Amino acid sequence: DAVELGQYRHYMQKEIFEQPQALANTLEIIAGGGSVTPQLFGTRAPELLGGVERVLVLACGTSYHAGLVARYWIEAIAKLPCSVEIASEYRYRESVAHPGTLVVVISQSGETADTLAALKHAKAQGMQRTLAICNVPESAIVREAALRFITRAGPEIGVASTKAFTTQLAALALLTLSLAKLAGRLPEADEARYLTALRHLPVAVKKVLELEPEIERWAQRFAGKQHALFLGRGQHWPIAMEGALKLKEISYIHAEAYAAGELKHGPLALVDKEMPVIAVAPADELLEKLKSNLQEVRARGGELYVFADAGSEIHESEGVHILHMPEHYGMLSPVLHVVPLQLLSYHAALVKGTDVDKPRNLAKSVTVE
Numbered sequence: 001d002a003v004e005l006g007q008y009r010h011y012m013q014k015e016i017f018e019q020p021q022a023l024a025n026t027l028e029i030i031a032g033g034g035s036v037t038p039q040l041f042g043t044r045a046p047e048l049l050g051g052v053e054r055v056l057v058l059a060c061g062t063s064y065h066a067g068l069v070a071r072y073w074i075e076a077i078a079k080l081p082c083s084v085e086i087a088s089e090y091r092y093r094e095s096v097a098h099p100g101t102l103v104v105v106i107s108q109s110g111e112t113a114d115t116l117a118a119l120k121h122a123k124a125q126g127m128q129r130t131l132a133i134c135n136v137p138e139s140a141i142v143r144e145a146a147l148r149f150i151t152r153a154g155p156e157i158g159v160a161s162t163k164a165f166t167t168q169l170a171a172l173a174l175l176t177l178s179l180a181k182l183a184g185r186l187p188e189a190d191e192a193r194y195l196t197a198l199r200h201l202p203v204a205v206k207k208v209l210e211l212e213p214e215i216e217r218w219a220q221r222f223a224g225k226q227h228a229l230f231l232g233r234g235q236h237w238p239i240a241m242e243g244a245l246k247l248k249e250i251s252y253i254h255a256e257a258y259a260a261g262e263l264k265h266g267p268l269a270l271v272d273k274e275m276p277v278i279a280v281a282p283a284d285e286l287l288e289k290l291k292s293n294l295q296e297v298r299a300r301g302g303e304l305y306v307f308a309d310a311g312s313e314i315h316e317s318e319g320v321h322i323l324h325m326p327e328h329y330g331m332l333s334p335v336l337h338v339v340p341l342q343l344l345s346y347h348a349a350l351v352k353g354t355d356v357d358k359p360r361n362l363a364k365s366v367t368v369e
């Protein structure tokens with residue numbers, strides 16, 4: 001282990017820091033002059049992706065959160081209706097199948113029993129356009145799907161999924177662009193812009209990783225708390241969900257995530273000075289709305305930890321801690337914003353002394369129901 005871990009204390013930390021390379025490997029196909037083609041998803045892709053009318057994403061846990069982010073992209077850019085379901089729920093409910101659906105299953109391991117069963121269920125319902133986004137090439141889920149995209153995160157050992165998630169997002173960004181292009185909805189200038197942003201992603205993530213010392217200080221402050229609330233809006237709501245999952249999974253601090261607009265419909269009642277509230281607050285079109293949600297929290301004494309960027313104009317004050325993200329990143333901003341949340345949960349777990357790589361009660365790959 002010592003050899004493999006090198007300078008890192010845990011696999012989770014190593015895997016968080018491998019993200020720039022994992023992203024570069026996953027995006028190698030568009031490096032240099034490469035462009036978006038359906039063939040990225042397998043030889044039958046032009047036939048199976050052409051004419052897709054809607055998208056259904058099925059996955060569990062962190063992979064499900066990747067699907068939730070992709071829904072924002074697929075609807076906004078490819079203009080296709082997209083729904084995202086927890087695999088274990090989808091397989092057991094009566095749903096209405098639509099033959100024009102592209103079924104996308106997302107899984108790091110490719111062996112998650114519920115996701116595999118959901119894929120089989122979708123096929124049995126008559127949906128034959130299936131795509132697996134997976135980190136393990138010869139896995140059961142990849143073998144079951146008609147199309148595949150293999151993320152190149154490399155082996156992920158830590159139970160908490162990190163580099164698999166960001167590479168899944170990279171794959172889903174490529175899928176979104178391919179679907180948009182096939183549907184004639186991707187003007188050349190837009191494609192060029194998205195590709196430039198994707199190619200820059202590894203460098204952008206590297207800059208975020210440099211925030212580790214500050215995040216470590218934040219983690220010291222709230223490792224002693226019993227509960228935490230994560231807030232986001234729009235495409236950053238699933239990132240808040242992922243941040244909460246990471247925190248509870250490895251530090252055993254109870255964490256919940258809310259779309260910030262939902263605060264006043266219930267969870268605001270939980271907020272007091274013992275409740276740290278972590279907000280994902282890039283300068284996007286929802287920022288002003290989010291700011292008023294944050295004021296509601298502050299007015300109830302909640303301590304705010306805000307991930308902002310230069311344009312966010314949220315300032316440090318008593319009970320308001322700000323960490324400035326190095327870049328504003330548009331559509332791909334969720335990929336950058338999940339990284340400090342991974343680091344935050346990692347360092348909170350370190351302070352608490354939990355078994356970071358093998359948290360209690362959990363398995364890396366859930367091959368039973």
Ligand code: AGP
Nearest residue numbers: 061062063107108109112160161
């Ligand atoms: C994430 O940190 C978890 N350990 C878990 O939610 C995981 O993402 C889930 O079990 C799905 O696994 P998969 O991606 O291998 O299918």
